[in-house]
Amino acid sequence: MRINILQHTPNEGPGSIKEWSISRGHEIYVYHPYQFNGVLPTANETDMLIILGGPMSPNDSDEWILNERKLIKELLDHNTPMFGACFGAQQIAKTLGCSVGKALKEVGWAPVYLKSDAIEGLPQKLVALHWHEEMFEIPDQAELLFSSDLLENQGFVMNHRVIGLQFHFEPQADDVREIVVNDAQYTEGSLLKKSPKEILNHSVPEENKEVMFKLLDYITK
Structure with missing residues (x-):
């Protein structure tokens, strides 16, 4: 299977998603449309789409952001497996007609709570990395998957093929070190009140990779 990954900033890569792809025998192709003149894959050469996070907003008018949504729409129409993290999840929601707007700023490690039994074997509570201050509406066709203490709409699952998360399981x-050393200033004003040092000193929960694998297995079955 060819997995096309859309990466939107140098310091937010695929993380454990790459490990999952290798372990399942898939090939990955990483695109950087924000940097390389909006280069994107076509729907015909996409067996699965991964849309990663970034500092931009789906409400921005950059041509490549709009073209990404055209690709997402085409793949949704073909029921192609799709996973979006942060900006990526917002792009999926926006494509489905939902609004994306300002939310409480969450930056750092904080718990998320499972709100759906659609995917078997997921813990009721996990600690995830948050790095955002915008939020999506849950699409009508989708089901709420995760919430946090500060934000209800933290994740959705749709049609056994699409998952969008506002937070990050993949790092x-x-x-995490790459994110923090390059974007430490973004911690300022977060309601989680976590310093860059505190974020760096917090170990990545072992179960996060396991859950990431389960999510990707779910949408590709």
């Missing part, structure tokens, strides 16, 4: 220890 491993090296990824």
Whole structure:
């Protein structure tokens, strides 16, 4: 299976998603449309789409952001497996006609709570990395999957093929270090009140990779 990954900033890579792809025998192709003149894959060459996070907003008018949503729409129409993290989840929701707007700023490690039994074997509570201050509405076709203490709409699942998460399960220890050392200033004003040092000193929960694998297995079965 060809997995096309849309990466939107240098310090937010696929993390454990890459490990899952390798372990399942898939090939990954990583695109950087924010940097390389909006280059995107076509729907015909996409067996699965991963849409990662980034500092931009789906409400921005950059041509590549709009073209991403055209690709998402085409793949949704073809029932192609799709996973979105943060900005990626917002892009999926926006494509489905939902609004994306300002939310309480959450930056750092904080718990999320399972709100659906659609996917078997997921813990009721997990600690995830948050790095956002916008939120999506839950699409009508989707089911609420996760909530946090500060924000209800933290994740959704749709049609056994699409998952969007406002937070991050995919970063491993090296990824967290890369995020923090390059974007430490973003912690300012977060209601989680976690310093860059505190975020760096918090170990990545072992179950996060396991859950990430389960989510990806679910949408590709």
